Amino acid sequence: KQWYQRRVAITAGDWQNTFRFYDRDNSGSIDQNELQTAIASFGYRLSPKFFALLMNKFDRTGSRTISFDDFIQCCVLIQTLSAAFQRKDTNRNGWIQINYEEFMELVFSTKI
Numbered sequence: 001k002q003w004y005q006r007r008v009a010i011t012a013g014d015w016q017n018t019f020r021f022y023d024r025d026n027s028g029s030i031d032q033n034e035l036q037t038a039i040a041s042f043g044y045r046l047s048p049k050f051f052a053l054l055m056n057k058f059d060r061t062g063s064r065t066i067s068f069d070d071f072i073q074c075c076v077l078i079q080t081l082s083a084a085f086q087r088k089d090t091n092r093n094g095w096i097q098i099n100y101e102e103f104m105e106l107v108f109s110t111k112i
Helices: 012-022 032-040 048-058 068-088 100-108
Strands: 029-031 065-067
Touching: 012 032, 012 068, 029 032, 032 048, 032 068, 048 065, 048 068, 065 068, 068 100
Parallel strands: none
Antiparallel strands: 029 065
């Protein structure tokens, strides 16, 4: 199964509604398990190890949670980089073969 499923459009409203749904205590933040479930609800299938990496990047307070603003930044980054990857994934199998310079071009030509 592919690590991503194509979605027509994920809007800021979708992100906000999803965040609110998983922020059950209305604290304004979600933990790693909630993040993983929220991101999966958009069709992304990624490992717990990857979500630990996201938490390290977007948990700006060291509370082992991420705020709504950081969740939005995380979603924008995932969606943007996934779209760039999909352009190279011509077989739609979740694999691409690129060299270092092509990788750098992919990342730096992506508007985030």
